[in-house]
Amino acid sequence: MSKTTRTPTLAMAACILASLALIGCSSTVVREPSRGGRPTSSRPSGARPAPAASKPKYGATYTVQRGEGLYRIAANNGIQMADLAAWNNLSPPYSLNPGQRLRLYPSGGERPASGSPSTGAAPPRASAPAPAPAAPVNSGIRWRWPADGPLLGRYVANEPTKQGVDIGGASGTPVRAAADGVVVYSGTGLVGYGELIIVKHNEQWLSAYGHNRKRLVNEGQVVKAGDQIAEMGRSGAARDMLHFEVRYNAKPVDPMLYLPAK
Template sequence: MLVITAFALTILTGCNTSAIYGDRAYNPPVYWGRHVVERGDTLYSIAWRYGRDYRELGNANGIAPPYTIHPGQVIRLDRKGRVPANAPRVASRPPANNPSRSSTTPRPQPEPAPKVTRQPNRNVDLSKQSQTVSDINWRWPHVGTVIAKYSTSGKVNKGIDIAGNSGDPVKAAADGNVVYAGNGLLGYGNLIIINHNEHYLSAYAHNRRILVQEGENVKQGQTIAELGSTGTDGNKLHFEIRKSGNPVDPLPYLPPR
């Protein structure tokens, strides 16, 4: 059984990687190896690390809600679980014994733009604008300049990077529950993951200081962290949205600028 090494974890979890890690036979979702739970891990953060739906990964390992795990517990990544019947299906990707790039590996198809069901109020400041997409009301976590957009090719970026000053407030993009608050995912620095519903999670990386705790319910617009540069080379907020474990472009969910 292949054990994921610290080196492999490093290249699998960075916010931006070289194009080879965009290969879907190598990039998350990962369906090979195993993960040994360390102190501070949650099932949500492990699923995030390996690009898996937390419900599917829990089911694959016999872990039921509220998804309690313990240090030393082995999470099998080579098992594929089930998600509820009403959940959208995630494209199946086969296990890979040799995660090297192949010229014949097909590229994942981009997901269609989500439907906006309530338009933002353009008469208010951008920092207070919100719009409803996929039954969730979203707003910008920070209104600084977007300096790097979502990309699945070239320099892969699983979210967007937003410029800011050290200490700027980072706000929750939508109501939800904090399912991870820590610095255990390489390349993300001080990271917060918020669960919004059974399909959607959002993440806020590189914070100088985390102001919320795991298990805490947060409201849209609530300050959850201070912007910083942990795990990266300059002050910025790295923001991601994941649908059923898969990264999606956050821009269609956020109010247009």
């Protein structure tokens, strides 16, 4: 297996898909002293502790800065990370890009109305659900299938465990780059992906290849469409298969919209 270079920015693997530039999270963890007999907690160094309850900022948005992760943004705005992710339809590993705008309140939410004098309760307000973002129609990239084999699973929007397609095959089946690009990650840091490779194709598009038996490329390596980059396996999976994702501006999209018809 090819050796993977470990750097501080890659130590927190949950940040790999959060930025195409492989930036964002600090790996330093500090312990807070026990207060009032409560157990101690851990949090990233330099970040404020997350609040007990989220405080939505209705109508407000936040622009992601280079080097910021979702936890830090949520804590600095008085919001639980899980709530901020849900309000912006983000799924693990909570992908972010510099310049991306995050909504600091629930989708379709409005500031609660003043309570009624008789009941003190806010009258309900009807709001239309936010429309789902349309998938990009043209990537400008000539994609190819990353492996030969039957299609075992398809992409399901907003389903964290189905952010790509699963392709079956025997252990050792070649896994190939779906398009020209540069390897920006080769390792095992993302829980649930096993032996993982991520290829950056341009500033907007990347592809991910999970559950490999063996990785054959290193970070920084230039690959061409069709080059073998791994061997199919079952690391982090129940059977031999390739989990393949396509991401546009770090957000997962349905690979079947871009792969050629078989």
